[in-house]
Amino acid sequence: MVYFGDNCNKSLSPLIVAGWVVGAATLAGGVALACLLPQKESGFLKLREASLS
Numbered sequence: 001m002v003y004f005g006d007n008c009n010k011s012l013s014p015l016i017v018a019g020w021v022v023g024a025a026t027l028a029g030g031v032a033l034a035c036l037l038p039q040k041e042s043g044f045l046k047l048r049e050a051s052l053s
Helices: 010-035 044-052
Strands: none
Touching: none
16 A cells, blocks of 8 residues: 555555456466467477477
8 A cells, every 4th residue: 555645545456456366367367278278389399390300
């Protein structure tokens, strides 16, 4: 909480908490999708494997 004389930002606290929750859910959802969806090999990986062979 930040105080400016007699005023404070306590009324924004639920909004800030909601933002953190949405951000955490977005991050968790992105990680879950990246792990669960089948991965395709990109052109870079194919070129790198070909050059290593």
